[in-house]
Amino acid sequence: MRLLFVQYAGDYREAAQRLAAGGSETYYAQRYSVDTVAEMRETTEEVTVLCCMTKEPYNEVLHNGVRAIGAGFDKDIQVNKLIKLIEEQKPTHLIMRTPIREVFRWAINNKIPTIATFAESVSRRGLRSKLRNFLLTNLLNNKQIEWVGAYGVNSAILFQKIGVKPDKIIPWDFIATDTPDSFSPKKLPDCGKSWELFYIGSMIEAKGVGDALEALARLKVKNFPVRLKIAGRDEKDYFLNKAKQLKIEDYVDFLGLVPNSSVLPLMREADIVLVPSRHEYPEGFPLAITHALCARTPIIASDHPMFLDNLKNGVSAMIFSSANPIALSDCIEKLLSNPELYWSLSVESYEAWKQLQIPVKWADMIKHWLNNSPGNKQWLFEHSLSSGRYNMNSAREK
Structure with a gap:
């Protein structure tokens, strides 16, 4: 298995090196996110994190065994270059942390098993947003995109409102380190x-x-x-x-x-x-x-x-x-x-x-998907938006 994460920003190389050197987290659950990706090395041939927005292009294997790629984009994503970087990694499994339609389309055309774990919601304001949402929804509902993770119940409900099938939407959260x-x-x-x-x-x-x-x-x-x-x-x-x-x-x-x-x-x-x-x-x-x-x-x-x-x-x-x-x-x-x-x-x-508080943590969703057994598939379905686990009127878990 060759697992590839694609994210818009959040330089994995910089974060992993800083934390390994004893530096501080610059945002909540940063160490959790870095360590979760590194743990995937135990069950895969290669784990790669491709970050679009980096100060410079780079491609190197880090101390924790994760390959980090910086696309070196500044303001705008160069889609053709991004697709080329993805193709060079020959991924067998893809995790999208950002809604780049061209990458989803590439995954569908190449029959790459894919999930999304979005940390942001989508805007429904204006005709341009509605068109973007329509195009994105058509891709996310494709059977090749197996699950659509959304950060929090409200965000998950919003993805349903724009047309994503609720039985493939899973609300997730980061691990709670403070109470x-x-x-x-x-x-x-x-x-x-x-x-x-x-x-x-x-x-x-x-x-x-x-x-x-x-x-x-x-x-x-x-x-x-x-x-x-x-x-x-x-x-x-x-x-x-x-x-x-x-x-x-x-x-x-x-x-x-x-x-x-x-x-x-x-x-x-x-x-x-x-x-x-x-x-x-x-x-x-x-x-x-x-x-x-x-x-x-x-x-x-x-x-x-x-x-x-x-x-x-x-x-x-x-x-x-x-x-x-x-x-x-x-x-x-x-x-x-x-x-x-x-x-x-x-x-x-x-x-x-x-x-x-919601039951599915970011790492849980990914690990259950990668394990791909009937039991893990059932676990994911039981935590989907259509499972009845969530109160859809108040957007809170029952």
């Missing part, structure tokens, strides 16, 4: 100098970073005492410059990339965690929400479709209209002015976290 058991509920602290807001994630407008800055600027005009910490890579200082334009740079701390081990402490120290994603961003289910629930720090989130079945306004989070900085600032002010509401959100975080 809310380590922390007690939080009371709204006295203001002191200022309350602290916290954001972590991609530094792009679609994630609502600009909306958070504009909300902060509005609060500063009202002399409402808040600061904002932002963790993430700010390419070309785009948001730093925006903060300067809004005259709030003295109230924003740009932390850059932070080790995964620092995320939970940073969230626990914060008074509010912001998850302001706009609807156009194809969220699966952001780890920021899972981390915040573990830290028992109240969440203010947008009304992104991927959040609404798991976060209830005024119960487990405060919800505002996405892309609306005024609504966001009003939510912040309301929550930080209401100790009873603050306490109740923190208390409810444990129950909200429990309801997010």
